Amino acid sequence: MSDILLEIRNLSTYFETRSGVVKAVDGLDLTLRRNHTMCVVGESGSGKSMTASSILQILKRPGRIVSGEMIYHFRDGRTVDIARLDPNSKQMRAIRGKYISMIFQEPMTSMSPVHTIGSQISEMMLVHEDVSKAEAKARTIELLTRVRIPDAAARFSSYPFQLSGGMRQRAMIAMALACRPDLVIADEPTTALDVTTQANVLNLMREIQRESGISIMLITHDLGVVAEVADDVTVMYLGRTMEQANVFDLFNAPKHPYTRALLGSVPRLDLQRGERLTQIRGMVPNPFARPTGCPFVTRCPERRFGLCDRQEPDLYRLDGSTSRCFQHDPVHAAAWAQNDEVLA
Amino acid sequence: MIHFIAKRLVAMVVMMFLISVAAFVIIQLPPGDFLTTLVASMQQGSDVSQEQIAFLTRRFGLDQPLYIQYWRWISGILLEGDFGYSFQWKRPVAELIWDQLGFTMLLSLATLLFAWAISFPIGVYSAVKQYSIGDYIVTFIGFIGLAIPNFLLALVLMYIGFRYFGQSVGGLFSPEYRTAPWSWAKVWDLISHLWIPMIVIGAARTAELIRIMRANLLDELNKPYVTTARAKGLSEVRLILKYPIRIALNPFVSTVGWVLPSLVSGAVIVSVVLNLPTVGPLLLTSLQSQDMYLAGGFILLLSVLTLVGTIVSDILLAILDPRIRLE
Ligand SMILES: Nc1ncnc2c1ncn2[C@@H]1O[C@H](COP(=O)(O)OP(=O)(O)OP(=O)(O)O)[C@@H](O)[C@H]1O
C-alpha cells in the first residue's frame, strides 16, 4: 500500500465568467499522505475551498477543472486520475462519500432542514453499500455515539435545527465517516462554532484520525489549529502552492517569504488556538489582475525587481519540503546572498 | 402534530365566528331592508303574500334588534342548514347555493390540479436547466399566460372549441344534458366542457406557479445542503428530487388555501363570458339586487371554505416541514 493517498499536480480550476476568467486554482501542487493530517492555509480567496471542491468535482458552474491531475491511490494499489473523470460519471459518484468525504463549514445550512440527521447519515451507507435500512440505522446510531452525541438513538430522528451547533457539526463528522473513507476534507469545520466547542470538535477529529487511520485535509485560517493538528502544511496564494512542508519545518524554518509573512516576524510553535494570520501589507490582487512573475511579487518584502516581476519561479524541492521562490534556485540564490542589495 | 392541528382548529372556530358576524353586517349594510324591499315588490304585483311576509318576519326576527336577527340567522344555518330565503329567486338560499357551490368546487379543484400538473414539471425543468433555450421558451410563454386577459383567452378558446371541435360552447353541459339525470355520457360531456374554463381560469395561475417554482427551486439549488448531497455521491436526479424539490414544494401546497377565493373573485367575468354556473355571477347579481340572505350565505360559505383551505394547506405544510410542525 502506497504511503501516498492523493497527488495533485499542476491543478487548475477556472471560472469563466462574463467579466473574465477567475483562476481560482492555478497550477496547484499538493501531496496527501495516508493516515496524516494536511492543513491548507492561505489568505481569503487563495483557492482553498475551490481546491476541495475540485477534488470531489462538486464545483458550482461555471467552475471547471481545466488542467492538471489528481492521482488517487486506492488501498488495493489501483490508481485513478480524478481530474479526468466526468463530474456526473458513476466513477466520480462512487468516490464521493465512499473514499473521499467532506465536512462543511456551516453544519446548519449544510444539512437539509427537513430530513432527520439519522436519515441524512444513513443515506450515505445506503447509496454506497449494500446494506439494509435497519443495518444502516444501527450503524448510524453507532457512529453518532462514536462522535459523542448523547442519547444517539433518540437523536437519530432529530432534525438539524433541534441540535446545538457543536452537535450538528458532530453529526456532520459522523456523516463524513459513514462509509469509512480514506480521506476527509474539512473546510473550516470549526469557524461557525464557539471556542470551547471548536476545541472539542478538533479533538474529536484528531482522535478519529488516529483510531481509524484516515487522512484529513483541513482547511483553516487558524495557525494555532495548524500547530496543534497538522502533520503537513500547504501554504496557498492565488491558487498556487507557495510552500509545502511538515509542520515543524514550517514553523521553525519557513522557506517562502509568504509563509514568513503569514507567520509574522517571529515564527513560533507555541501559537494559541484562535490566533489568526498576521496582516500582510498590501492587498490580495484582484483575481482579474494577477501580477506577472511571482504571484506574491506585489507584496513580497524580499522581492528582487528584474527577476521576481519578470519570471515565475518553479516549485523548488528542498529536503522534505517545497517552496516557490527564486531564493531556492541555485541560479538566482546569489541575489539574496548580498544583504546590501536594494530591498524594495 | 396533534397539538398543532388542535391549535389551528380552535383558531378556525374563532375566525368563523368573526366571519359570520362580518357577513351578517355586510348584508345589513345597504340602505333599506328586506321587509321594505318585499313590501315594495308586493306593490309591484309580485306574488308574495301577506302571510309569507309575516312568517318571514317572525322566522328571522326582522322586527327584533340586530343581535337577535343575527342569532336567528346563524342558528338557522348551524342547526337546520337553513340559509334563509332568496327573494329574487323565490327559493330557499340553501338550494341555490349547493347547486352552484358544487360546480364551483369542482371547477376550482380541476383548475388547481391542472395548474399543479402543468406548472410543477415545467417549473422544475426551467430551474434545473436555467438559461437553456427551453427555459427561455417556458418563461416567455409564462409571461404571455400572465398578460393575456382571461376573458380574451375564454373567447379565443371558445372559438377554437366551436370551430374545430364542434363543441357547444359556454356552460358546463351541452343542451341535451343540461337537465338530464347523471350518466357516464353526462360526465363525459362535463369533462369535455371543463377544459376551456380550466385553461382560462388556470392559465394565469399556472404561469404564476411556474415562476414561483422556478424561483424557489433556483434558490434551493444553490443552498449548501445540495452541495452536501452531491458530495455524498448521490446522482443528480436523485438528489434534486429528494432535497431541493422537497423544500421548494411548500409554496405549491400553500396554493390550496387561496384557490377558492380567487376563483370566485377573479373568475366572475370569465364565468359570465363562458356562462358557467359558478357562484361568481350569482353572487354578483345577489349583491346588485340586495338579495340579502343569498349574498350573506355566499359570503359566509366562501369564507369558511377559504378558511378550511388555509387550514388544509397549513397542515400539509406542517407535514412537509418539520420546522413548522415542531416549532
Ligand atoms: N462561483 C464563482 N464564480 C467566480 N469566481 C469564483 C466563484 N467561486 C469562487 N470564485 C473565486 O475563486 C477564488 C478562490 O475562492 P475560494 O473560495 O477557493 O477561496 P478560499 O481560499 O476558500 O477563501 P476563504 O478563506 O475566504 O474561504 C476567489 O477569487 C473567488 O472569488
Ligand SMILES: [Mg+2]
Ligand atoms: Mg473557503
